Amino acid sequence: MRWHDLGDERCPVARGIATIGDRWTLLVIRDCLLGVRRFEDFQTRLGIARRVLAERLALLVERGVLRKVPYSEKPLRHEYRLTRAGHELLPVILALTKWADAHVPHPDGPPLRHRHTGCDHVMSPTLTCSECGEPLDSHNVRAEPADPDSTLLAHARRPETATR
């Protein structure tokens, strides 16, 4: 199977990866969230091949994650800004940040920290249940088929002992 075809899968993880699962895309989004908007700045900060950057930005625009906003006529120049969909990738970035800080730490620690402007505390983003507010982890979340007739694990033997 080719990577491109993941976008047709029903699984949202596959669909998400088809859009932002490229090796560079999430770093582009990260920079966007920090306020970077221009081609040259992305290129300088990321050290990504220009051809690849141009292709990724175009794809993100096509997918509705970024939009091109002109900031100069004569010469016509655009900058890239996050759409609402783009802004909503923040939880993905924060979840990944938290994981990496815990499990692939850098000797000098993280370069940034996050402050919640609502309560003005430096905080750690925490995934919680929308219904009761308790923190989630892999032992208190259970996946179940959305359709009565579908199976949880197509094309795989079930493990003898339940995993979660």
Next chain:
Amino acid sequence: MRWHDLGDERCPVARGIATIGDRWTLLVIRDCLLGVRRFEDFQTRLGIARRVLAERLALLVERGVLRKVPYSEKPLRHEYRLTRAGHELLPVILALTKWADAHVPHPDGPPLRHRHTGCDHVMSPTLTCSECGEPLDSHNVRAEPADPDSTLLAHARRPETATR
């Protein structure tokens, strides 16, 4: 810059992507969280090239996300199980799932839903502030340098109007 070098960056997003940012890796993790453990099952479910799968699994073991557990001597066979670090990728998967369901939806809707066993409700995983419990979004989270002497945006012009 090559993808492989991202692991040396200080930014945790880059470090995380260096470990799990491959096009297939997060799908392997997804399957692991659903209980898939064996080479043949990953291969059949994902349709990934066997060479690539073998390489990814080995990398995930090396990075401490999976561990190999023998389930048969004669012939010696191993299965792959999530370590604690692997289980803690659940928030990343859930955040991506939620994003994709909202912004890259499949016509038939998602194949799975998630139930919090604590309160026994089907729920939507929500990222909240660890200090006050309020939901987070890109407009109420502010990134700030962890070190007093570091700058938020190295190598980039600051936007004239603040983004967030």
Next chain:
DNA sequence: GTTTGCGGGTCTCAATTCAAGACTGATAAG
């Protein structure tokens, strides 16, 4: 009016990675 510089790309080419699937080695079952 010629040159220089900036911003945002496109083009080329070699190196790397990937997809697809044949093949291997150990063992067990028929």
Next chain:
DNA sequence: CTTATCAGTCTTGAATTGAGACCCGCAAAC
């Protein structure tokens, strides 16, 4: 003896990437 299972490895041709040269429109400097 033959076939099947499982977890890989190997090979080959195709696709993607990295690095950097080049291009275009325009403005400011010379």
